[in-house]
Amino acid sequence: TGYIKVKNFGENTYAELLVALAELSQEGFSNLVIDLRDNTGGYLESAVQMINEFLPKNKLIVYTQGRKSPRQDYKSDGRGSYQNIPLVVLINEASASASEIFAGAIQDNDRGTIIGRRSFGKGLVQKQMEFPDGSLIRLTVARYYTPSGRCIQKPYTAGDNVDYEEDLLARYQHGEFFSQDSIKHTGPAYHTGIGRVVYGGGGITPDIFVPEDTIGMTSYFKEASMSGLILQFAFTYTDDNRIKLNTYKDMMELANYLKKENTVDKFATFANRNGLQRRNLMIKKSHSLLERSINSRIIYNMLDDNAWTQYINQDDKVIDAALNVFRNNAAFPKKPAAKPGKKEKPQKTAEVKRDSVKKVGVERTNTTDKCIC
Known part of the structure; x- marks a missing residue:
């Protein structure tokens, strides 16, 4: 496809x-x-x-x-x-x-x-x-x-x-x-x-209607996104770890490495120092959303827009619906x-x-x- x-x-x-x-x-x-x-x-x-x-x-x-x-x-x-x-x-x-x-x-x-x-x-x-x-x-x-x-x-x-x-x-x-x-x-x-x-x-x-995904949505995640803190953290993390990150040229390899790095916890510490109070219960609920948003920006910084799109599409329900249409030969x-x-x-x-x-x-x-x- x-x-x-x-x-x-x-x-x-x-x-x-x-x-x-x-x-x-x-x-x-x-x-x-x-x-x-x-x-x-x-x-x-x-x-x-x-x-x-x-x-x-x-x-x-x-x-x-x-x-x-x-x-x-x-x-x-x-x-x-x-x-x-x-x-x-x-x-x-x-x-x-x-x-x-x-x-x-x-x-x-x-x-x-x-x-x-x-x-x-x-x-x-x-x-x-x-x-x-x-x-x-x-x-x-x-x-x-x-x-x-x-x-x-x-x-x-x-x-x-x-x-x-x-x-x-x-x-x-x-x-x-x-x-x-x-x-x-x-x-x-x-x-x-x-x-x-x-x-x-x-x-x-x-x-075919696909609703907006609100699973894991919290006020903490909204503020983290709208305040620009996720972007700031991604830039800072990228600069601080550029030598190591440069060893990964493939999107999946870099994504797997970032998953092991616990970037969500590092972001929460960074955000707390920059005005967004740490809320552990909300962070736990929004962990997948936070990880996806943080890691996607780091991948974008290190690779390109193409790699960013591939990463974001991995758990995109709208993409899933499209693939299901093709599997059922229902595009026409x-x-x-x-x-x-x-x-x-x-x-x-x-x-x-x-x-x-x-x-x-x-x-x-x-x-x-x-x-x-």
């Missing part, structure tokens, strides 16, 4: 994707995970080029339309080299804009499976305009719509700034990050090419069964008229006039 983490959609992201895919092809990958979690977007052109690699000819990828902007369709040209590879796309609440265009195109065209949590809901087309003094303004001119006609942009009422800006907080407090039943769809229902129901009204709802969505006693009505199809890529193998298997969005 191949895995590619896309951090943003920059000018060079498409080229980097092709390089990563070529490297995976040489390794003989048969399934692909595209990770768009925490990807806040970028250039529309890059997203369209990347999606084109996975779709057959003449499939609608996305369209834009505004009050003063006529509709513009973006379709696949059929030249993509990976049109038949089983595909899973990972998203979360921080996946926005171009990430949502990517996920929406894959979902509405029934090309792959979307896993994770509902995305952010940013679907505005912005054009950059320069003034004579060199200053710039980004002007919103239209909205993005997925192939089925869904508007990606979450609802906004004039004067309702607070609720709009605190939408993620409200979703968290409502329980949406932890229970699929808590997701509130405010928009109408639409249908994919084979008739699966999808919803508009803001963001992309995944086909199935047509919904007709309801008993009723003739199946034909559904509207998805067809409507008219920098930053990291490639790693998942270890637990046998293994853009640019519009800004």
